[in-house]
Amino acid sequence: MVFGLYTTLHNNHNNISKYHDLNVEPVWKMGWTGLGVTLSVLDDGLQYSNIDIGPNYEPSVSYDVADLDAQDTDPSPNMNSSDNSHGTHCAAIMAAVANNSYCGVGVAYEAKVGGVRLLEGAVTDLQESLALSYGLHKVDIFSASWGPKDDGVQVDGPRKLATAAFQRGVTLGRNGKGVIYVWAVGNGGYKGDNCNLDGYASSIYTLSVNSLTEEGLSCFYDEPCSSTLASVYVGGHHHHPGLLKRKARTLNVVVPELNGQCRDSFQGTSAAAPMAAGVIALVLQANPNLTWRDMQHLVVQTAMKTNDTGWRTNSAGFHYHLIYGFGSLNALKMVTAALNWKNVPEQRNFTLKVTGVPRKIEAYKSTVVLTTVDSSVYINYLEHVVVTLTLKHRKRGLLEMFIISPSGTVSQILTKRKNDFMTSGFKNWKFMSVNLWGENPVGVWQLRIINHSNMKGQLLSATYQFFGYHS
Missing domain, CATH: 2.60.120.260 (Galactose-binding domain-like)
Structure with missing residues (x-):
């Protein structure tokens, strides 16, 4: 196994607690690898010919809604810009194949992954709604790492059609059990932003995810808000690098670039969301009968406290935090709980x-x-x-x-x-x-x-x- 996602999948860094990763290796050893689960990344495109992604690529859930006139099922990014690698990075985090001696291994390395090319210039409500629904007959998990500009000023969210698409997804997706929408909370914390003013991350239909450093602290860009459900380890700095006297290198996520090279500095909540989506794929393989609400309940009940202060406990006994949600995702705890899970009553x-x-x-x-x-x-x-x-x-x-x-x-x-x-x-x-x-x-x-x-x-x-x- 090639451990490209060092901090999150296998953290053997000195003086770091054994729980400061996703705790995913024991899940793999149990035989849960994402097999039979299909994910889709909604982003700037997906380079499906990439060595890390090709064997797991699912064309039937892939499309280009950035150019609706073309009616194109090819989600490839615009290769005229090196910036259009974001969706490929996220797809690899979720489902990069194992043991190919390339950049890394995905959290759910035997899952299928497709992509919808969406983020190219101005995006309309119609384009968003199509992306949120495309492949609904087959997709189990959608992952998205975008929303309003993280400038600490915007107050924005899904419009009428996109809102209806979310509702349709959790009602009709997965044969009525509902697709899982995993969403990044945003990176505007250092600008004073709050993810409750991002209507995508704060929707009841999205499982919103924040980031953690390898030490179990908040990243300097983390946004606070009461709608965050959980966090995952992606590496990075607790304080803004510009404020540090000594800019120590941190462990980050390794992902494939469009030019065939590997990048070892991908982080942010953009990395956190697909990482969580990969864990959810493992959980769904272990128990395909889980609804979208069951998955949120599993997160609440199994997420672990991090090292930082500021934790509170509600009257039902659940610990919660303004930045971390209910804590860090733990793949083994989630899968173990899912195996004997009883579906929650009707909403x-x-x-x-x-x-x-x-x-x-x-x-x-x-x-x-x-x-x-x-x-x-x-x-x-x-x-x-x-x-x-x-x-x-x-x-x-x-x-x-x-x-x-x-x-x-x-x-x-x-x-x-x-x-x-x-x-x-x-x-x-x-x-x-x-x-x-x-x-x-x-x-x-x-x-x-x-x-x-x-x-x-x-x-x-x-x-x-x-x-x-x-x-």
Whole structure:
């Protein structure tokens, strides 16, 4: 076996805990290699002739939606630019073949992998929706490492057609069990960005993934948000390299380049998402009956605490973190749990409009709005909580927002954004949290808005949407 993904697949670095990798080798030894599972990378193209990818390439789920006029099933990247290697990198992380003495080995090295070429110039809602649905009859897992620009200013997400495509994917995909959408949370942390303002990563339908250094710390670019489910080890720096007196070389992910060479410096949440997708392929081979929600439950129940501080525990006993989600993915724990997994009950949801609004948001003060969920609600096990709100404020980046559950669990759904000087506030924006996973929603909920500005604002409307089941 050629270990190209050193940090994540086989971390034997000095003074590093044995758990500071994906713990995937024992899973391979059990016989789970991704065989029978099909993945698709939605990106800038896929060089399927690449030595690491060719034997596992699946043409039936591949297409070029960047140029719809061509009606082309060839997902090859634009070779006029060396920058168009991103999708090929991600595909190799997921499913590069083993023992070919080339760059590395994929997490699910016997899985099939295809690709949709999407990211070429401006991308429309139609193109996104087609990419999210292409090959739905055969794809088990879609992996994507893109979204709004990570500049700490944007507030954007899927439009009407793409939103419908997500819903169609989790409803019709995998014969009704739902495809798994794995999404990178973004690399805008050093610019003060928050992935809850990325509507792709914060969708309830995506399994969003963040990055870890080889020491189990956050990477300097990691974005905080309450919608992140898990993290994986990709190497890199905890502090921005520009701030380091001595720029020590870190262990990173090895991937094939378009020119036949190997690159040993690929990282970021762009690497984290396909790595997680590879683990999920191993899990699906072990138990093909898992639904898209079962997979999220498995992550929540098996993810491991990392070395950093800032961990909290909710009233259901799950530890969670604003950056790491529920912790680092552990392939062996996930597969072991999946082998005897009982499918979770049918998803239920209900919507509750917040009363007592409009409400003024005073300068340099905390505004608290209380909402009561009564016992008639037929959910006693929460999965996702979504707060949709509209507010006016001329210094949007100086707001923080929290929701506090009836049991007292605090979830920060918005952090301050140092680069966000927009004066438009928020309009029907959905803030999602998984931090309340497993809790009972009955009781009094708090929505707390902290204004760190000398300007007043106004909360115009707010609605809670609770997703979960009744056990």
